[in-house]
Amino acid sequence: MNKLWMEKRNIAVLIAPGLLFIIGMVLLPTAVALYLSFTNYDGVDYNLFNLSNYKEIFLHDSIFWDALRNSILLGIAFVVLQHPIAVLMAILTTHAGKWERPLRILIFIPSIISTFVTSQMWVSLLNVQFGLLNRMLTAVGLSSWKQDWLGNPDIAIYSIIFVAMWQGFGYAYLLYYAGIKGIPSELYEAAIVDGANKWRYGRSIILPLLMPVIRINFVLAIVAGFKQMETVFLMTGGGPSNSTQFLGTYLYSRAFRDGLFGYGNAISILFIVFCLVVTLIMNRLLKKDVGEF
Amino acid sequence: MKKHLNALALIMVIVLVVSACGNNNGNSNSSPSKASDPATTATTATTATTETPDSNKKVEFKFFSNNPDRTGGQGLAEQKLIDQYMSENQNVKITVETLSPDPQFQDKLKIYNASDNVPDVTMMWGQKRYLDPLVKNNALVTFTKEDFAGQGFIDAAFDSFTLDGKIYGIPKNTDFLVLFVNKKLLADNGLEPPKTQGDLFKITEKLKGTDIVPMALDGRDSWPLALLFDAVVARQSGGFDLYHKAIDRTGSFNNPDVVASAKTIQEMVKSGMFGEGFLNLDYGGARNLFGQGKAAMYLMGEWEMGISSDANFPEDVRNNMIVIPWPASDDGKGKTTDLLAWFGGGYSVAAKTENSAEAKKFAIWLFKKENWAKTVWQNGITFPAQNYDEFKTGKETQVQNDLTNILGSATIFSGANSQDLFSTSTAKSYLDAITEMMASKSTPENFAEKIDAIADKSYKEMNP
Numbered sequence: 001m002n003k004l005w006m007e008k009r010n011i012a013v014l015i016a017p018g019l020l021f022i023i024g025m026v027l028l029p030t031a032v033a034l035y036l037s038f039t040n041y042d043g044v045d046y047n048l049f050n051l052s053n054y055k056e057i058f059l060h061d062s063i064f065w066d067a068l069r070n071s072i073l074l075g076i077a078f079v080v081l082q083h084p085i086a087v088l089m090a091i092l093t094t095h096a097g098k099w100e101r102p103l104r105i106l107i108f109i110p111s112i113i114s115t116f117v118t119s120q121m122w123v124s125l126l127n128v129q130f131g132l133l134n135r136m137l138t139a140v141g142l143s144s145w146k147q148d149w150l151g152n153p154d155i156a157i158y159s160i161i162f163v164a165m166w167q168g169f170g171y172a173y174l175l176y177y178a179g180i181k182g183i184p185s186e187l188y189e190a191a192i193v194d195g196a197n198k199w200r201y202g203r204s205i206i207l208p209l210l211m212p213v214i215r216i217n218f219v220l221a222i223v224a225g226f227k228q229m230e231t232v233f234l235m236t237g238g239g240p241s242n243s244t245q246f247l248g249t250y251l252y253s254r255a256f257r258d259g260l261f262g263y264g265n266a267i268s269i270l271f272i273v274f275c276l277v278v279t280l281i282m283n284r285l286l287k288k289d290v291g292e293f
Numbered sequence: 294m295k296k297h298l299n300a301l302a303l304i305m306v307i308v309l310v311v312s313a314c315g316n317n318n319g320n321s322n323s324s325p326s327k328a329s330d331p332a333t334t335a336t337t338a339t340t341a342t343t344e345t346p347d348s349n350k351k352v353e354f355k356f357f358s359n360n361p362d363r364t365g366g367q368g369l370a371e372q373k374l375i376d377q378y379m380s381e382n383q384n385v386k387i388t389v390e391t392l393s394p395d396p397q398f399q400d401k402l403k404i405y406n407a408s409d410n411v412p413d414v415t416m417m418w419g420q421k422r423y424l425d426p427l428v429k430n431n432a433l434v435t436f437t438k439e440d441f442a443g444q445g446f447i448d449a450a451f452d453s454f455t456l457d458g459k460i461y462g463i464p465k466n467t468d469f470l471v472l473f474v475n476k477k478l479l480a481d482n483g484l485e486p487p488k489t490q491g492d493l494f495k496i497t498e499k500l501k502g503t504d505i506v507p508m509a510l511d512g513r514d515s516w517p518l519a520l521l522f523d524a525v526v527a528r529q530s531g532g533f534d535l536y537h538k539a540i541d542r543t544g545s546f547n548n549p550d551v552v553a554s555a556k557t558i559q560e561m562v563k564s565g566m567f568g569e570g571f572l573n574l575d576y577g578g579a580r581n582l583f584g585q586g587k588a589a590m591y592l593m594g595e596w597e598m599g600i601s602s603d604a605n606f607p608e609d610v611r612n613n614m615i616v617i618p619w620p621a622s623d624d625g626k627g628k629t630t631d632l633l634a635w636f637g638g639g640y641s642v643a644a645k646t647e648n649s650a651e652a653k654k655f656a657i658w659l660f661k662k663e664n665w666a667k668t669v670w671q672n673g674i675t676f677p678a679q680n681y682d683e684f685k686t687g688k689e690t691q692v693q694n695d696l697t698n699i700l701g702s703a704t705i706f707s708g709a710n711s712q713d714l715f716s717t718s719t720a721k722s723y724l725d726a727i728t729e730m731m732a733s734k735s736t737p738e739n740f741a742e743k744i745d746a747i748a749d750k751s752y753k754e755m756n757p
Binding site for chain 1: 396399400403404406407426429430504506512513515568569570571572573574582587717718720721725728729732734
């Protein structure tokens, strides 16, 4: 049987559908994008083949770098704010007894509502004149704290980051929660017998055993920061004055709004390169084996 | 065993491949490109001959519109006429696809063009930057002025749809920038409709502390900001030559009048004229603000003339709406009779589709004066680019009459507005620069230099 599975022909046949799919849907389009990134393709034809798109991006395009900075900022916010809270919540809910189930549902609900709906909801909540947030601030006598949450170029990016974190919280939480649930209860019993309290158990047993999940989650979070598109597009469209531009929205705006498909392709190629590099670095940094259990 | 496994693997692969193909077929059948799929069209044609033997070939084509609301405004006019055409021509079936707001519509049209899939009849904007990519791709049918002889078109209306002497679209509206005013809201606060830009500041000052926004402005889409900029520059410099010359490079944006205009606009923002958060207020949001009586004025084009008959808004607001031109400058140099007016929207017909000829026939029919011009005027929807005098009923709304007067008394017309004159790839930078200036992210001087550089780049792109 083993010999059978090892036979190359069988392996080739079995992976062929997946491979074809990846080649056709991922690798081939990427190759086309790479080719077009050297052209001034405008959706109809092109007459140049050189490095001018990349030159423009690296030397003159400050919006691109702002977009990259925003993407990284979001990734960092995920890692430093969203995930520690998610881990903490996951650990806490496992100790919540009869509240465990309702809490779990409550925390996960935002993730199953469509991004479109939650984004529009936040746009209404953050509206300057009629938004709930500003009205609540006025009601409690803090009207000086009122802000133009999405219309002020200096603040809008933080509003976006907050909403994106809120939207992604459920999934981050769920992965950690499942990770914790996967830790056998014998370990808990053994730790209690050895005299550990709950805090010690959490710090010395759960966290280390959760490391593989955390690692995956971190990589996913950073990549999600890079890939952020729909929330921004729905909430501010990259504005005001490009202050909330992310790589995804900027790519869209250059390719489809300005009709510069060649330039858009160049951005997308850099996009892929950044994602690969970041994933590689993250994997190196977080590489650490965990004992089996 | 091995044999079995081999067979199993083979079956799995075949199943996967076949189901993938099946999906593809399903997709192409249900996709909107139905009409251009020769196989599908062929089948429809055969069924047509069996079902309606007396009529000619059954034709089906797509109408791509930027008006999702088919029960009011221009969407209603389009739908009424489409329905009428279908009932007059039983063999024709017109399906409607809509998408809004305009920038998204334009994005999708670019994709349709890039994939050679332009809908048979589509909403189109005049000016080179919209038309050029489609014309370059030979995607559009050409018209002649004779096609519309006797339909009362204003002669200049076709100019913006004309490229190298050929007409690629039919203009549908005479567009101009105006100020919708809720005169009761102003009167309640002891104010009158503004006559000069100085009055605007006075109104803003007086309304401070109330929760009324002086002027609703759609800042998120940024194109209305550019119209505001055009209007203020026109008042400052006493005409529309400044931006026309700056864009065709016989003049420059790096000009004291531009700097002064930018300063005025920044002061307007700082005074709170547009309310807080206008930079993230979208089209519908600004319209609602005014329609619900939360804003005293509303800066928009004449195409919103239906707002005074929009049943979604309180009667109290609708009955008190008037329309005035953008106020004059304080020094009297820029007059209200200088009107920012252009022929913006229209329709084009795709050249590469199966039913292109039928679609063209429909488009020409659509613009018979008793169809488009009469429908839009008598339903209070918009200003046609055709003469509509014979369709006046005497029952026009206050807003309609005000608009007629503004257009009738204008002595100088701007022609195209500034943003439409930029090349495709620079138009957004131009709009961004205006947004930045309004967000006080750049000084008036920097702003003038910046848009001058953009105008230079645009000129070089359009005249290689």
